[in-house]
Amino acid sequence: xxxxxxxxxxxxxxxxxxxxxxxxxxxxxxxxxxxxxxxxxxxxxxxxxxxxxxxxxxxxxxxxxxxxxxxxxxxxxxxxxxxxxxxxxxxxxxxx
Ligand SMILES: [Mg+2]
Numbered sequence: 001x002x003x004x005x006x007x008x009x010x011x012x013x014x015x016x017x018x019x020x021x022x023x024x025x026x027x028x029x030x031x032x033x034x035x036x037x038x039x040x041x042x043x044x045x046x047x048x049x050x051x052x053x054x055x056x057x058x059x060x061x062x063x064x065x066x067x068x069x070x071x072x073x074x075x076x077x078x079x080x081x082x083x084x085x086x087x088x089x090x091x092x093x094x095x096x
Contacts (some may be wrong), residue, residue: 002066010067026064033057093094 002010013070014022036057051082 029060029064
């Protein structure tokens with residue numbers, strides 16, 4: 001859950017840089033996270049579990065997802081319904 005300070009910062013970013021630029025930035029950060037995850041996998045040793053790059057990119061993506069919610073005026077209740085639907089489907093598939 002975002003704090004009041006975080007909401008002010010994110011709204012200011014959207015205001016300063018513009019909605020279009022932040023949508024593009026969101027895509028860039030998503031691809032940076034994907035790249036960092038792929039780099040963590042080394043076929044000779046398997047997954048490297050140390051290093052902060054993935055964690056840094058997770059933070060970037062979460063910040064951009066919050067801005068995406070602001071820009072697209074995502075309804076929190078709708079998002080929560082989708083989340084529950086997806087988790088329920090996963091739970092059924094896993095049988096847990
Ligand atoms: Mg990044």
